[in-house]
Structures are given as structure tokens and as C-alpha cells.
Amino acid sequence: MRSRHLLGLEGMPAEDINLILDTAISFKEVLSRRIPKVPTLRGMTIVNLFYEPSTRTRISFELAEKRLSADTVNFSASGSSVSKGETLKDTLQNIEAMKIDMVVIRHSAAGSPHYLTTCCQSIVINAGDGAHEHPTQGLLDIFTMREKYGKIDGLKVVIVGDIKHSRVARSNIWGLLTLGAKVSVCGPPTLLPVEMEKFGIKVFDDLDEALDGVDIVNVLRLQRERQQSGLLPSLREYSRYWGITKERLGKLNENFTIMHPGPMNRGVEISSEVAEGTYSVILPQVTNGVAIRMAVLYLLSGGSRKDPTTGGKVDE
């Protein structure tokens, strides 16, 4: 791995992405064993710093850490000293003073993982920062696609929904473009960022046009809180124009796949029938998430053991 931290997929070289994906294949095998656990990260302490609610990502990271025999500590902002006004930097420096090796952080402010790398010694993994990136979700989506199609190069992927506020969309886009997929996005014009075409991405506001000849549809969760901000007329209208229903699937390529990062709003962005179709890989995505996070933790742990003579860490 070229980088000491995992902050995002933007700018990550294809070799590094492929190394993570290949390593995850081995960890998926580990997860299928009678004892799905290996002693690799024994003695390492990892803090899961979650400033935003999360079920999947948090449990997935925690399981990945435990499957690798690391010690884990969980932190959620509610009920902590954050409510007493402590800053992010102070919180982390205090936790770090208790001798930890890695930090997994989820925060509503874009760039907070990057900021932490400037004021702490630990290895930082971004578990979602604002509307910026969610790199492990991007990696597990790409892993799931590669598992089914054998390659990413040339695959046609459309991401549907609230692109503007979606970190999942951004991580998917960067990773998929690096590996040679053809990416398009589709959603209400108010929820599409401007100038996406500059990156070689096709932009649609008409769903039927967007689905034409596509292999994979990655359906994003509609963040209901956006409705209040005037960007959407109503959930019903959204569902009618951009919801993925069985009737819409006819335009897709044969052997198509439906993905969703969860949590789903059934009947809004995706119908129950589609979510549970044989072409849906929504639950395999969750399974693969643990393997991907194990691969990331393993690959970043290199050189992390403290030098007992100096008490410091091995430098990059």
C-alpha cells in the first residue's frame, strides 16, 4: 500500500485497489472457516470513533477487527465528553494517550479523517466523512461487482439517487473510474452535482434512458432529511420517477445486478420485489464488507508495532 491511511479512493492507484480486493478474497475464505478468526493483529488496539449513527459499517468494522484478533474500543458521540464540548482533536489525543494503534472514524464533517492525520500518530481509516467519501463501502461494492463479473474494466455501472449528498457515490465513482468501468449517474436534477461530465461520467435525469444497456444499478438511499430542504417535491414523486421497480428492469443488459448500500427505504428508491430478486446482491455486499475491512486493516497494519526502545512508532 502506498499510503499509511485509508482516507478515500480518489487518487488511489489501481494496484492498491486491486491489492485490497485480492487480499479480501483470502479473508472471505477465513470467514467461511469453522473458527473464522486469525491471530494476525494480536496486540493491536483499534478505536471505532463514530460521530454519526451507523449499524452496518460499525458492526462490520468491529467484526473485521475481532476476526483479526485486534482489541477494539467503541466510541459514540452521544453520551461522551463531546456533548460537554470537547473538540475532535482533544478527544482523539486523549484516546491516543491510552496507547492505541488505529482509528476508524465516521464524522459528518467532510475531511475530518484527513484532519486527524495531521494531529495524531495513529493509522486513520475513513468510515464515511460527510458527503465526501466512504472508501470501504466503495471497495466492497467494487469487490462484489468483480466477484460476479470477474473484472471491472468495461462494466457499465449506473448510480441512481441523491448523488450530490452521497459519499458512497463518490467513492464508487473514483474507484470504478480508476479500474476502467463506464460510470453514469441518474437522479433528480436538484440532487445531481454540476460538471460531473468533466470526469467522463454520463449524467441522466431520465431513469429509463439511464438504465439502457447497463450491467449494474447501484441504488442509493434517499436521505429523507433532504425532503425538508426543498430539493424534492415529495417522496411519492421521487419514487415514481427514480424508484427502481420490476417494470423498469427490462432495459438492462442480461445478467444485470442490483446493489444498494443500505439502509433501504423499501417502496421509495427500491421496491421490495427488486430488493429481493435473484439479481440483487444486497446481502452479499454486507458479507463482503467484513472481508474488505479485514483486508484494509491487515494491509495498513504493516510497521505499526511500536519500537520498544524508543516508545515511538516506526516511521513511514
Added chain:
Amino acid sequence: MPKDTTVRIMNEKSIALALTRISHEIIERNKGTDNIVIIGIRTRGAILAERLAENLSKIGKVALPVGVIDITLYRDDVQDKLDQPVVQKTDLLFDIVDKVVVLVDDVIYTGRTIRAALDAIIDFGRPRAIQLAVLIDRGHRELPIGPDFIGKVVPTSRNERVEVHLIEQDGVDEVIIDRSGRGGV
């Protein structure tokens, strides 16, 4: 590498003979091939495991299960290295509970690889016994681990390098010692 620093200590014929002898020793020790499974350590141990299994199947007239383990995740130096070793796949498609596992590697040196392999195997179940077969024993053990079946004992110094080359991986069957002072297995 300069040619004069390397010595070839085994060739295709002597490797084949050693593997044949080990096969017979395995059968003698276990009074047949019942209950035996063969597990090779990636990469070259896995190749030797295939060859041993083939020998044993010929002698015992039954095909034996062969598996491959990758011990990277069980190493005791993972967090010391800056670049993580590549994790490869473990393939154990059979049950090892109550079986006699013959663990195969190309070279035994410090014994740390075997320690890692033992931990890995035991995570898959509780075998009745684990026996160790190696092509080369070069000494310098750092752990109380010893092979049950040995192709050739080769006294070496720590700064010599023993390299096993096998047709499937390297295009040639041979064992060479490199005395240029780079050390390692």
C-alpha cells in the same frame, strides 16, 4: 548472482528419490495410508505435497486428500514489516478432525513457519496427529520443532541461502546453496 557462490546439492533425480523414500517412510510409520491427509505450505510445500500424495496414492492404491495452507496471517512478525506480505488462499476442502495430517514444506530452518502452520491447521479442527515432512533440513531451529520425515539434512551457516526450485514454479527441479552471504531460507 555470481555463479561461483552457488552449489547445487540436489537435482531432479535425487529430489524424486527423496520423495519416494519419504512416501515409504510415511506408510511404514502409519501402517498404511488410512486416515492420512496431506497439507502443503504455500508455495513450494504445496507442490511437494501434490507429489507426495501422488506417490502415496500409487503405493496405497487410494487417492489421498491434498490441501494447501497460506500461513501469512499466522506469522509472528506481521506488525514488524513495513510492507505486508501478500495473503494467498488457503484451500482445505476436507475435514481434518481425527485425521493424521502430514504437513509438507520445502525447507525447515528456524521452525517459525511450521509453528504458524500448526496454529492454522488447529483452527480447522483437531487432527489425531500432525507429522512433518520436509525436503531440506538446514538446522538453526529457534523453536522446539522437528521434522518426522527429511529428504536431506544440509548443515548450513546462517548467512547462506538455501533455494529449492521446482518445475511447476521455477521450471527446474534442483536445490542450491547460495554462499554469497545474503542469508535467509
